[in-house]
Amino acid sequence: MAIVTSFRSFIRNLGATLGLAIAGTIINNNLRSKLSQVADISSSNLQWLLDNPSEVLAGSVTLPGTSTSVDLKDVFVAGYKVGFRTIFLVGAGLSGLAFFFAFALLPQIELSRPDEAKLKEGGKKFDEQLRQKKGGKADTKIQLHGIT
Numbered sequence: 042m043a044i045v046t047s048f049r050s051f052i053r054n055l056g057a058t059l060g061l062a063i064a065g066t067i068i069n070n071n072l073r074s075k076l077s078q079v080a081d082i083s084s085s086n087l088q089w090l091l092d093n094p095s096e097v098l099a100g101s102v103t104l105p106g107t108s109t110s111v112d113l114k115d116v117f118v119a120g121y122k123v124g125f126r127t128i129f130l131v132g133a134g135l136s137g138l139a140f141f142f143a144f145a146l147l148p149q150i151e152l153s154r155p156d157e158a159k160l161k162e163g164g165k166k167f168d169e170q171l172r173q174k175k176g177g178k179a180d181t182k183i184q185l186h187g188i189t
Contacts, residue, residue, distance in 0.1 A: 067127050067131075068120075068121065068128070072124065073087065075120035076090060076113065076116060085106075089104065097113050098114055098117055100112065
């Protein structure tokens with residue numbers, strides 16, 4: 042049981058790590074695409090913008106090596122919207138795909154037992170024997186295998 046639990050935890054952590062890396066890549070690519078469409082920014086300044094989103098979202102920023110102030114907050118917000126929408130759609134699609142795979146690959150096991158009626162009848166007989174031993178009183182304490 043411990044091996045299965047640790048393997049499940051490992052796979053869960055591995056999936057979270059890969060998912061986070063993929064989500065970060067999607068967001069960075071969307072931001073890079075939006076920024077390259079709007080403004081003519083050098084690759085070093087583009088990397089600086091991607092590395093410092095909090096400064097960009099706070100308001101106007103002065104890019105390193107330039108003296109001009111740029112307001113790219115709206116571009117960043119639009120890039121984040123597209124990125125998170127893409128991540129949501131990919132995640133929803135993968136969740137749906139996982140559901141159908143699980144449904145198709147898991148065996149369909151019937152929950153009713155073929156000897157269920159026999160077991161119920163045995164339980165009723167056992168209960169009746171207990172009542173006869175107690176003199177007809179219904180007692181809620183039942184001793185099974187030495188446990189009360």
